[in-house]
Amino acid sequence: MFIYEIQKLIRKKEIKPSEVLEECIKNIEANAKLGAFITLTLDSAMKQAKKQDEMLKTADPEKLPPLFGIPIALKDLIFTKGIRTTGGSLFWKDFIPHEDAFIVKKLRKAGAIFIGKTNMHEIALGVTNNNPHFGPCLNPHDSSRISGGSSGGSAVAVASGMCLAAIGTDTGGSIRIPSALCGVVGFKPTYGRVSLRGIMPLAWHLDHAGPITKCVEDARIVLKVIEGYDSKDPFSIRMRNSKIDGKKTTKIKVAKGVGDFVGKADERILKLVDEFSKELEKLDMKIEMENTDWLKDVAAANGLMTQIEAAAFHRNRLEEKPEWFSEDVRERLIQGKSASGVEYALARHTQSIAKHRFNEFFKVYDLLLLPTVPVIAPPLHGEGAVELSRKLTRFTASFDITGLPAITIPYGKIEGLPVGVQLVAASGRDAFLLKISRIIEQALANQ
Numbered sequence: 001m002f003i004y005e006i007q008k009l010i011r012k013k014e015i016k017p018s019e020v021l022e023e024c025i026k027n028i029e030a031n032a033k034l035g036a037f038i039t040l041t042l043d044s045a046m047k048q049a050k051k052q053d054e055m056l057k058t059a060d061p062e063k064l065p066p067l068f069g070i071p072i073a074l075k076d077l078i079f080t081k082g083i084r085t086t087g088g089s090l091f092w093k094d095f096i097p098h099e100d101a102f103i104v105k106k107l108r109k110a111g112a113i114f115i116g117k118t119n120m121h122e123i124a125l126g127v128t129n130n131n132p133h134f135g136p137c138l139n140p141h142d143s144s145r146i147s148g149g150s151s152g153g154s155a156v157a158v159a160s161g162m163c164l165a166a167i168g169t170d171t172g173g174s175i176r177i178p179s180a181l182c183g184v185v186g187f188k189p190t191y192g193r194v195s196l197r198g199i200m201p202l203a204w205h206l207d208h209a210g211p212i213t214k215c216v217e218d219a220r221i222v223l224k225v226i227e228g229y230d231s232k233d234p235f236s237i238r239m240r241n242s243k244i245d246g247k248k249t250t251k252i253k254v255a256k257g258v259g260d261f262v263g264k265a266d267e268r269i270l271k272l273v274d275e276f277s278k279e280l281e282k283l284d285m286k287i288e289m290e291n292t293d294w295l296k297d298v299a300a301a302n303g304l305m306t307q308i309e310a311a312a313f314h315r316n317r318l319e320e321k322p323e324w325f326s327e328d329v330r331e332r333l334i335q336g337k338s339a340s341g342v343e344y345a346l347a348r349h350t351q352s353i354a355k356h357r358f359n360e361f362f363k364v365y366d367l368l369l370l371p372t373v374p375v376i377a378p379p380l381h382g383e384g385a386v387e388l389s390r391k392l393t394r395f396t397a398s399f400d401i402t403g404l405p406a407i408t409i410p411y412g413k414i415e416g417l418p419v420g421v422q423l424v425a426a427s428g429r430d431a432f433l434l435k436i437s438r439i440i441e442q443a444l445a446n447q
Contacts, residue, residue, distance in 0.1 A: 003070055003164050003218040010069045011061035017052040017069030020164075021045055021113060024071045027161040028115070034143065035135045036156040038076045039084050040116040045071065048113050066225055068111030073157045073166040075150075076117035077124060077200040078209075080104055087200045088120040088131050088150075090324045091317055101198025102233065103167065103209060103226040110225040115163055118153030121385075122329045124169060124202040125310055126150055127177050127392045128378075128385045132326045136380060140182060141417050145377040148178030148392065150202075154212045155182040165222050169199060170208045171306055172389070173373075173396025176408040179212050180372035180420025183410045186212045187219040189430050191403025192237030194223075195230035203309035204235065205351075206302060206400045216409065216438040223430065239428055249283040249439055255290035255365040262292055262395070265374035269419055272412045273371050276421045280369070283443055292370070294357070295398045301350035302397035303390065307336030308344050328385035351401050358402050362426035367436065370395045372408040372420035395422060405430040407437050411444070 001023065009015040025042060052069050074080060077087045079097035081104075086092045100108065107114075119137040121129045129137040129152025137152040139145040140160045147156045151168030155178035158166050168175040170188040179186025187210045194209045201207055211222035230236040256277050263270070277287050311318065311333045318325070318333050325333065361368070374394050383391070399406040404427055408420035425433040 001161065001164060002215050003067075003213065003221050006070065006164065007066070010056065011064060013056060013061070016056065017113065018046065018049040020069055021049040021071050021115070024115060024161065024163055031140065031160045031162065033138070034140055034156050034160060035119055035137045036153045036160065036162060037073070037116045038086055038088070038119050038134045038153070041083060041114055042116070045113050045115045052111070065109065065111035066221060067107065070112055070165065071115045071163045072107060072112040073115055073118050073154060073163040074104065075120055075154050075166070075168050077120065077169065078104060078167060079198040080114070080117065083117065085117065086134070088122045088124070088134060090133055093133070097198070099198065102195040102230050104198065106226055106228070118151070118157055118166060120151060120153055121149035122326050123200070123310070123314065124150040124171060124174060125306070125329050125332055126385050127174070127389050129153065129178065130380060130385065138380065139377050139417070142377065144380055145417070146181070146380055148181035148377065150174040151212065152178045155179050155184055155186065158184045158212050158214060165211055165213045165218055167209060167226070168212050169202070170210060170400060171202045171206045172302055172393040172400055175208070175210050175212060176372050176396050176406060176420070176422065177392050180408045180410075181377040181418065183418030184212055184214055185216055185219050185407065185409060186210070187223060187407045187434070188399065188405065189223060189227065190239065190405045190427050192235055193227050193239055193430060195228070195233040195236045197230055197233040201313055203306045205309065206306060208400065216407070216434060216441045219407070220434045220438070223434070249285050249436065252285045252366045252436065253364065254280055254285050254287050254367045254369050255361070256287050257292035257368060257370040258289045259291040259293040261296045262370060265371050266376065266414070268414045269371050269374065269376070272419050273369065273421055276411050277369060279444060280440065283440065288365070290365070290368075297350060298354045298401060299394060299397040301347040302401035303393065304339065304343060304347045305351070305401065307332050308339050309336070311336030331386055332389070354398065354402050358404060358426070366425065367433070368424040370422045370424070372396065372422040376414050376417040376419065399424055403427060405433050407433055409437055409441060
């Protein structure tokens, strides 16, 4: 089920919100072993759906809010009034917020039905989603493998049909990584486009929030609801609507990342990216090879900033009850705490240089094409979580530190496991990126 399809059926009164929710509940029950949720709110969701059923009888279909009757899940670091919000951590295992996050208020106003809070890597500092406190979140394509993180529960819930969309957060790739490993669309908007007020921070200068959905059009629909300037969020940015020209895909220049940095990915994934670039050429896009080895230092700076800012936010907890953190999270927080001010200053300097370099880069190109992750979903028990964080954020982290909009689109499978390709655009060109991604998605579907 896609949001844009369900929207039409509800407005034609051919399906009721409660029927949509019932289908999601069936999938939740059938896939309970995947561990996608920390807290379910199905009773309140059904009450809301039944209420919407009654409203639908007399409502003007054209005046229904955009997400009326759409079941949505929220990553469990997004504040929900009266509903437990744990951050995947022992520190907040009983925390119940007194107010909704800014984006939750916007989703409620849009008619969304909240079905629960999704599992995540502890405090969002990791990519395995092997949470020791609330259980691991398993890949729906192979339960012996990780879902990816830190928004793993959100990606699994969407991929398994437990909801029609979910909200995740992304500091080094935490929307795009699990989306790629689970075979769904993950969109990270331009930094500041979506308010973070009421969302537990990981790294203030890197955090983003965005949608995980089954298709690009659904991501666009959800983004349109949650975006917008928030005067109470110091990191929120008032953005102009990016111009979407009518030339469709002609004359669009795409830089395909090459070089040693990209070349270290699984050869099978690189082959799929090559095939994907050929599909873009069929759409009259111009593909040029561009060495992206310089992104290695940018990604490393993102990782350093993440650990330092996370250590700053969790400094009291790390000092008072370090044993409450799992081993991998504690290790990374200690590394962040031990880093010097000089190291942080150098990382911020790398951030400034990278932003400038991308400003110049996108004067030449419209899009950058890269793999989303360098490997297929790793086994649940294997490499350490700290090492996997470095590996799986390889191609995603550079666009958190630079704040650029980036999307992962499912493309092919290896050993039965999904692979994602990543497209990146200039700052503020979210609408353009979504439009072109939708055209690509439709072209692939029509083959």
